[in-house]
Amino acid sequence: MSECGLKHLDGREYYCAMELTLQIIGGKWKPLIIHHLGQQGTLRFNELRRTMPTITQKMLTQQLRELETDGIVHREVYPQVPPKVEYSLTALGRTVTPVISRLCEWGSMYEAERLAEKQNEAAQHSADKKSAA
Amino acid sequence: MSECGLKHLDGREYYCAMELTLQIIGGKWKPLIIHHLGQQGTLRFNELRRTMPTITQKMLTQQLRELETDGIVHREVYPQVPPKVEYSLTALGRTVTPVISRLCEWGSMYEAERLAEKQNEAAQHSADKKSAA
DNA sequence: TTGTATAGTCACCAAAAAGATACCACACGG
């Protein structure tokens, strides 16, 4: 699966395809953007922004531009005033949603695992208390 | 799959399980470390270091400690001198290797796609030249 | 005795990423 020598693509450096993936869809916002666009289909700039209340305008613009140049997101500008710009996933972008889902699934699994561990610890703790008393 | 309200776990903040995943296995080095430990089984500190020639000692230590506290990596210290420390994936850690594989696969796909596009462009370009001549 | 290997830690510095703020053009509503 991944003979890891240094490679170059579009000015990017990576040793392994997985690194390339993370460069494209990794980071704090991109997975979220892709997720929302995957769910909603098409969203205007401010619609997308309202979906992620804590993202700044700059970050959203920046991330969308990067996703666009990477061929993940399509940007449709309507020459109106006030401006109207719609964002959607490209065909390539839609191929990434299953990967996002995997990440989601694993996260949920980890979350559940951790929660169960904590429950165990808590149970252990209260058992200790009882036997000490 | 992911109702995205703010959640907390082990002092971490996230809106979506996928974000949690990226906090744990994201970043420049962690996927690589997991990948190598997954392939090799058990590695000593400097063995691992030699596998990733560009990582610094500080970073490797740091990332390994984080993976350890997140329950992904097991750290076995042999009380010898000179020191000997072995790293391996925990059971939980081994569950992440399929996810890493997905990322790898998608990256390879993207890589191939991009390369094909470039070939097309190049072909187009030389065709333009010919028709111009 | 000096050098090497082991697996680190610590203090400091540089670079990159992210965030805050102000500004733009223009139309519409009141």
Next chain:
DNA sequence: CCGTGTGGTATCTTTTTGGTGACTATACAA
């Protein structure tokens, strides 16, 4: 004429991340 919404850009500051070099202890080899 003033404020609002639209989709941005430009600039500055803060935060996070990554990297450098020095230092540790000890055993073994030359």
